Amino acid sequence: MQLFYGTTLDGLQMGLCFAILALGLYISYTILDFPDLSVDGTFPLGGVICTILLYRAGLPPLVAIALSFFVGMAAGAVTGFLHVRFRISNLLSGIIVMTALLSVNLALTTLLTPNGYTTTIFSYRGGNIEGLFSGSVTGLFGPGGKEYVILLVLLVFVVAVKLLIDLFLRTKLGYLLRTAGENERVVTSLGRDAGRYKILGLSLANGLVAVSGALYANLYNSYDNDSGSGKVVLALASVIIGMSVFSRLRHIRNTTAVIFGALIYSLCLNYLVLVDRNGIYLKLLNAILFALILIFHDKLSALRRGGTRGGTPERVSGAEAPEAGEIRGEEEDGHA
């Protein structure tokens, strides 16, 4: 029971951490329709930048996290730039940046060790780092309350990010970003360069991913160069679970749905660890879980297409072929 309780608590903490990652992917994948693989690189990038700033520069945690955001934005901008200006496909530009970041992160890790390039272990565990969750903050609820304080701080963080995204999407700039994702030609017809808005969106998305990585490093007081692997899958799964389960409910915004998606998926992952204690089949179970979600999601949206939405009198079924926008509309948000 104690084990189950600990796993749940840890799952929730991780889930909140990954919720910000998922919100980043919500911007790139759902709004911009861009499956951004550079995430696998920007997540640890945020972690290593934050760790360096805390450990080497001794900056306050919030400042370190904010700076990680900007570094993540820069990485996202490179992905966008490759795609928009050089017309490299969205998957490939993501892969290029992700691959490049593997080295960048490795190089940055050497800053964490006194021996520079001679280091052989590319992860850093720093118990003496004054991170977001160490020191005075965690003392509030006595020795046993530390975990709850962490949970609370993460929750505040996630809610703040969510509200900021919601607000941003209601601004003129936010609307243009959504337009760029749904129908680029409308942006062009408005006399604006659609590519510029794609780059902006990818920057924001990767900035959030880096923040998630930074929080993750803070949470475990460590940085691991391997922490990026599988983050695209994790984030996409979170987005898809959240959107398919919660988005149809009234009064639930997509951003909220995505947060719940991240929590559910992280909890599931953590419970899988309980099943497979040696961790050998973890990735396999992970993949199966994701596949099941996609299959379930597909069935669910097919059900909806044939159901309420298709039957509304407003829809005139004519010769028009269902175009991408309409199909994707299943995932589109309805906040006005």
Add this chain to the structure above:
Amino acid sequence: MLELRNIDKTFHRGTVNEAPLFRNFSLHVSAGDFVSVVGSNGSGKTTLLNLISGTVPTDSGEIWLCGEDITRQAEYRRAVRIGRVYQDPAVGTVPGMTIYENLSVAENKNRRYTLGLMLNRRKYEEFRELVRTLGLGLEEKMNIPVGLLSGGQRQALSLLMSTMTPIDLLLLDEHTAALDPKTAEVIMELTDRIVREKGITAIMVTHNLRYAVEYGNRLLMFHQGGIVFSADGEKKKRTRVEDILTLFNEISVECGN
């Protein structure tokens, strides 16, 4: 107003599929003109619009709009002054946004897209009235995503969105071709009314010879990148569908169609 000077355009240049289309092509459109363009497939009608809007670059020659050389200008920069409605009704609107949102985004065209809130409740009634003028009952559907509207409704909205801010030139690219005959008629009348009311210069590509004859003050027939028939003023008024149909058939026989 609009001037195309000595345009050359060859597709797939330098390959076995090289297809020269325009050779030393020139066209002058005066302010306030409503030009109908007809012609068979591959005659260069749509390419003409693509060259003007900047979707396709010219090989050589110049394009001038309102006394400014726009030959090298990017498509999105030209779009500030050139509106375009496409054949596919899905192209001109954002499917996931409501009518109200679509109009709000379009109305902001000449201002900056800042961090100010997009939707302004005070504009709501104004947009409602604007939509009411379409006469399609869309004023009751202001908060419905545009993706759920019919092709005709979306096309009407596209037309409205591309003309709600001042533009110099409107390009209509077979914009009634994907609609049923009755809806096409409605959109065509609407187009004519908007073009007249706002005094916009317009170029309309169409396969419907009747529309080409009925609407506009100038008629051009394209064939293999050249103008084979041109009528304006009184000559345009006297032109009947049968006349251009005969010509059309003659040309088609020539090409072995």
